[in-house]
Amino acid sequence: MSTEPIPGIRPRDLLPTALRVSPQLRRGLLLTGGLALLGGAGRVIAPLTVQHAIDAGLTPGAVGPAVAVGSAAVLVAWVASMLLNRRLHARVEEALAALRRAGLRRFHEMAAGAADRVPTADATARLTADADQVTTFLQGGGIQFLTGAAQLLVATAVMLAYSPLLATPVLVLAALSFGVMLVLQRVIARRYDRARRDLSAMQAAVTEAVLGAPVIRATGTGAWARAKLDAAVDRARDGLVRTLAPLHANTSLGELAISTMTVAVLLGGVWWALTGDPGRPRLTAGQVVAMVFLVGFFVRPLQFLVQSLGEAQNALTGLRRALELATAPSTDAEGRDALPGGPVGVDVEHVSARYGDGPLVLRDVTVRIEPGEHVAVVGRTGSGKSTFAKLLTRRLDPAVGAIRLGGVPLQRLSAASLAGRVVIVPQDPFLFDGTIGQNIRLGSPAATDHDAVRILHELGLAGWLATLPGGLLTPAGLRGERLSVGERQLVALARTALADPDLVVLDEATSGLDPATDVAVQHALAALTRGRTIVSIAHRMNTAVAADRVLVFAAGRLVQSGNHAQLVARPGPYADLVAAWTGAHP
Numbered sequence: 143m144s145t146e147p148i149p150g151i152r153p154r155d156l157l158p159t160a161l162r163v164s165p166q167l168r169r170g171l172l173l174t175g176g177l178a179l180l181g182g183a184g185r186v187i188a189p190l191t192v193q194h195a196i197d198a199g200l201t202p203g204a205v206g207p208a209v210a211v212g213s214a215a216v217l218v219a220w221v222a223s224m225l226l227n228r229r230l231h232a233r234v235e236e237a238l239a240a241l242r243r244a245g246l247r248r249f250h251e252m253a254a255g256a257a258d259r260v261p262t263a264d265a266t267a268r269l270t271a272d273a274d275q276v277t278t279f280l281q282g283g284g285i286q287f288l289t290g291a292a293q294l295l296v297a298t299a300v301m302l303a304y305s306p307l308l309a310t311p312v313l314v315l316a317a318l319s320f321g322v323m324l325v326l327q328r329v330i331a332r333r334y335d336r337a338r339r340d341l342s343a344m345q346a347a348v349t350e351a352v353l354g355a356p357v358i359r360a361t362g363t364g365a366w367a368r369a370k371l372d373a374a375v376d377r378a379r380d381g382l383v384r385t386l387a388p389l390h391a392n393t394s395l396g397e398l399a400i401s402t403m404t405v406a407v408l409l410g411g412v413w414w415a416l417t418g419d420p421g422r423p424r425l426t427a428g429q430v431v432a433m434v435f436l437v438g439f440f441v442r443p444l445q446f447l448v449q450s451l452g453e454a455q456n457a458l459t460g461l462r463r464a465l466e467l468a469t470a471p472s473t474d475a476e477g478r479d480a481l482p483g484g485p486v487g488v489d490v491e492h493v494s495a496r497y498g499d500g501p502l503v504l505r506d507v508t509v510r511i512e513p514g515e516h517v518a519v520v521g522r523t524g525s526g527k528s529t530f531a532k533l534l535t536r537r538l539d540p541a542v543g544a545i546r547l548g549g550v551p552l553q554r555l556s557a558a559s560l561a562g563r564v565v566i567v568p569q570d571p572f573l574f575d576g577t578i579g580q581n582i583r584l585g586s587p588a589a590t591d592h593d594a595v596r597i598l599h600e601l602g603l604a605g606w607l608a609t610l611p612g613g614l615l616t617p618a619g620l621r622g623e624r625l626s627v628g629e630r631q632l633v634a635l636a637r638t639a640l641a642d643p644d645l646v647v648l649d650e651a652t653s654g655l656d657p658a659t660d661v662a663v664q665h666a667l668a669a670l671t672r673g674r675t676i677v678s679i680a681h682r683m684n685t686a687v688a689a690d691r692v693l694v695f696a697a698g699r700l701v702q703s704g705n706h707a708q709l710v711a712r713p714g715p716y717a718d719l720v721a722a723w724t725g726a727h728p
């Protein structure tokens with residue numbers, strides 16, 4: 143039950159997963175590799191032409207062609223790098239776009255319960271800032287990373303061809319330092335991973351501090367809020383600082399290896415050249431000069447690779463986090479069965495529930511809700527009403543027991559068969575930035591404005607529609623902020639009615655609606671509930687009185703069940719609640 147909603151990806155699975163999620167990366171991979179090799183080889187040809195010119199005695203007949211070949215090679219390298227740059231940038235951006243699309247799609251396909259456990263800022267960061275790290279790396283020298291690696295390969299091959307004995311100490315030193323760097327790289331990866339999580343948490347803290355600013359100003363709790371934010375900022379800073387020590391160790395180690403290699407080749411090359419027969423050195427002067435050049439061509443990309451390992455690691459961490467979201471388990475992977483047609487009956491059998499690893503907040507609840515029945519769920523605050531509603535809509539899975547909808551275990555139902563058939567209407571519904579009409583039409587993909595007007599009439603909301611300045615074209619604003627809570631509820635009720643669901647789980651608004659909106663909401667609710675199975679989390683007595691049956695929760699247990707008249711007649715939690723409600727609204 144406490145499995146991670148977004149499982150990690152092992153380093154060795156990173157590339158195959160990236161290629162699977164973003165197949166664009168595969169396209170023209172051979173050509174891209176070829177261009178990188180051409181770019182690297184073009185640069186390495188220059189020292190070979192110098193060697194020829196020197197060994198030919200630096201005669202005009204030898205220097206001329208050498209300069210021509212060298213220049214042509216440099217030109218080819220330049221063109222190849224330019225083409226490589228263009229290709230790689232375009233492919234990677236296409237791949238990232240696919241990754242973002244796949245990530246968002248998967249987030250929408252995730253089981254509601256799992257998605258609820260992913261902090262909003264974390265999901266957002268994975269699709270934005272984390273994926274951006276790859277672009278940042280590419281723009282900040284990532285392409286040179288690739289041409290550098292190709293140049294390193296070509297330089298190694300040529301050095302080995304020239305003098306295996308001289309190339310050996312260079313390669314041994316390079317292999318040794320790479321071994322140590324790999325270990326350091328693992329440490330860096332772990333620390334970057336941690337740092338990115340802390341950055342995500344900081345983003346969440348900043349969002350909270352900005353969104354909560356009106357409350358903070360009104361309550362004068364600025365110092366408390368800033369202290370909370372400061373702690374998150376400090377953690378993010380410390381996380382980033384912790385990556386510096388291994389990063390610096392890595393760079394210094396690279397510098398040390400590089401200087402040692404240059405000295406080894408220079409000394410070794412001269413010694414090797416001199417120890418041949420007199421007049422017939424084992425290495426010609428041209429070869430020694432070319433070797434020194436080649437070490438430069440070997441060393442410079444190596445140095446660059448080492449220095450940009452940190453950024454590469456950061457980009458890989460960003461890529462991995464985005465990929466993890468894009469490959470998180472979806473509900474469809476679990477559920478294959480369809481919900482039978484018509485009003486849905488609900489069977490809750492010995493269900494207990496908890497959040498994460500916390501204590502049980504709902505214990506051994508057993509109840510059957512008949513198809514078409516209207517049930518009101520009541521109880522004091524914290525008694526478990528919302529938890530019960532979350533269980534019915536799979537935003538939480540039972541720790542113990544089973545729930546069946548229409549006779550089918552909830553976890554066997556596919557997300558597609560639940561969409562539009564089982565709908566939750568929260569207290570403060572979410573509206574998209576668009577018109578009221580567009581928000582209502584979301585209930586049914588094929589619906590027209592005509593359908594939206596019809597449904598508003600059916601719900602008795604024609605009068606409300608007439609009061610809207612732009613009718614259906616009235617803008618709702620970002621998250622519906624241009625409408626009141628009551629109006630948002632009316633739009634959500636119309637959207638729900640248009641979806642024509644068979645089971646509606648309704649979280650009644652607790653916030654005070656103005657009397658006119660309140661009446662409109664009550665009428666709309668009465669119209670919506672006809673002929674459907676309804677589970678209302680009731681915060682007002684009228685809802686409980688009107689329901690076919692009332693379920694009373696207390697301290698996580700279902701303690702009473704019956705209609706209003708039966709329950710109010712006997713002493714107990716329901717009678718106490720009714721007394722409290724009547725006391726509050728005499």
Ligand SMILES: Nc1ncnc2c1ncn2[C@@H]1O[C@H](COP(=O)(O)OP(=O)(O)OP(=O)(O)O)[C@@H](O)[C@H]1O
Pocket residue numbers: 497500503521522523524525526527528529530
């Ligand atoms: N996301 C959560 N994580 C951990 N505990 C939670 C979470 N949501 C609710 N709880 C705990 O579960 C218990 C039941 O909460 P629940 O929201 O179901 O109560 P409720 O009856 O709906 O209350 P209210 O009328 O105030 O909405 C409470 O003790 C609450 O603290």
